[in-house]
Amino acid sequence: MSAAEPAALAGRRARLAGRIGDLDALLVTTPANVRYLTGFTGSAGSLLLSGGGAVLRTDGRYAERARGEVGDLEVVLDRSDAWLVERLGAGTRLGVEEHTLPWGRVLALAEALPAVEVTPAGRPVEALRRRKDPGELAAISRACALTAEVLPAVLKGLSPGVSEAEVARRIADGLAEAGADGLAFPTIVASGPAGAEPHHEPGARTIAAGDLVTVDAGARVEGYAADMTRTVAVGEPCPRLVALYEAVRAAHADGLAAVAPGVAAGAVAEACEARLAAAGLAEAIAHPAGHGLGLEVHEPPILRRGEAATLDAGMAVAVEPGAYVAGLGGVRIEDTVAVTDDGARVLTAAPTELIVC
Ligand code: ZN
Ligand code: ZN
Numbered sequence: 001m002s003a004a005e006p007a008a009l010a011g012r013r014a015r016l017a018g019r020i021g022d023l024d025a026l027l028v029t030t031p032a033n034v035r036y037l038t039g040f041t042g043s044a045g046s047l048l049l050s051g052g053g054a055v056l057r058t059d060g061r062y063a064e065r066a067r068g069e070v071g072d073l074e075v076v077l078d079r080s081d082a083w084l085v086e087r088l089g090a091g092t093r094l095g096v097e098e099h100t101l102p103w104g105r106v107l108a109l110a111e112a113l114p115a116v117e118v119t120p121a122g123r124p125v126e127a128l129r130r131r132k133d134p135g136e137l138a139a140i141s142r143a144c145a146l147t148a149e150v151l152p153a154v155l156k157g158l159s160p161g162v163s164e165a166e167v168a169r170r171i172a173d174g175l176a177e178a179g180a181d182g183l184a185f186p187t188i189v190a191s192g193p194a195g196a197e198p199h200h201e202p203g204a205r206t207i208a209a210g211d212l213v214t215v216d217a218g219a220r221v222e223g224y225a226a227d228m229t230r231t232v233a234v235g236e237p238c239p240r241l242v243a244l245y246e247a248v249r250a251a252h253a254d255g256l257a258a259v260a261p262g263v264a265a266g267a268v269a270e271a272c273e274a275r276l277a278a279a280g281l282a283e284a285i286a287h288p289a290g291h292g293l294g295l296e297v298h299e300p301p302i303l304r305r306g307e308a309a310t311l312d313a314g315m316a317v318a319v320e321p322g323a324y325v326a327g328l329g330g331v332r333i334e335d336t337v338a339v340t341d342d343g344a345r346v347l348t349a350a351p352t353e354l355i356v357c
Contacts, residue, residue, distance in 0.1 A: 009071070024088075040062075084116075106118060136294060160208055175217075264311075289321050
């Protein structure tokens with residue numbers, strides 16, 4: 001099953017049309033949203049949804065690709081706003097994606113369409129994207145399975161003297177060989193004291209005996225992301241690092257156990273954080289406990305304390321508690337899970353016991 005079957009794409013556009021309220025038309029310009037609704041993967045595409053149907057605009061560079069990707073959806077090639085002038089009559093209320101459309105483009109649209117009311121649309125496509133359909137879940141599951149195969153294998157092969165950049169290269173090579181389309185995001189490799197930075201960029205630092213090494217990576221398949229983190233020890237770690245590891249491992253287990261349909265996203269974060277606080281690590285928490293993912297690696301809902309949005313069956317979320325202690329190091333353990341009708345299914349299944357290489 002492909003993540004972008006024509007019938008599924010048409011179904012998404014129909015559901016969106018039912019959700020745009022008092023707008024007469026919606027202009028979708030966010031690349032991931034255009035892809036979600038049309039299957040088009042080019043970087044220059046806009047989708048107009050109106051009473052007249054759906055139209056994808058791109059330019060000549062992408063003509064062939066668009067024809068191959070969007071089925072029988074109407075495609076226009078236009079670098080200007082003339083295609084909109086032709087399709088939008090006087091008095092039309094046109095919604096735009098104000099969170100991603102540059103202000104200069106909003107002004108240009110208002111100038112090109114003087115008789116049209118250009119208005120913020122909110123995020124109706126992102127709202128639809130929260131729950132994945134079976135084709136999307138299949139792509140996410142495949143990306144996760146590849147990541148869960150490659151990441152632990154690379155980590156087991158670490159030894160003192162290997163650089164962080166080399167670890168990132170092994171992950172990229174392994175995922176490519178396994179059949180991934182690419183990386184969902186630049187791999188994070190943080191060793192020793194650098195582990196205290198949650199988003200440390202892999203550099204020339206070489207792994208030393210006794211380091212914990214945190215690697216956060218994900219494959220991309222059909223545009224969909226996986227997100228997984230494991231922390232391993234290279235050589236015997238000191239007791240403080242082992243205690244840090246076990247606290248995060250317990251928080252991760254509590255977070256996964258909290259994932260279920262109808263549960264507030266914030267409750268998952270609270271489950272993780274309560275466990276870390278009980279271990280005296282409240283000050284070591286540096287980021288939310290997770291996030292939705294799909295065509296983008298970070299999508300709503302964010303799993304953070306107080307977040308009232310509920311988890312629903314069909315969502316894919318990453319649960320990733322971590323603890324970061326300056327001068328000592330850090331630990332993060334992350335799995336991507338699918339929210340099911342009665343709980344959750346871990347898609348990046350791999351053991352979480354501390355591996356000592
Ligand atoms: Zn991650
Ligand atoms: Zn993540």
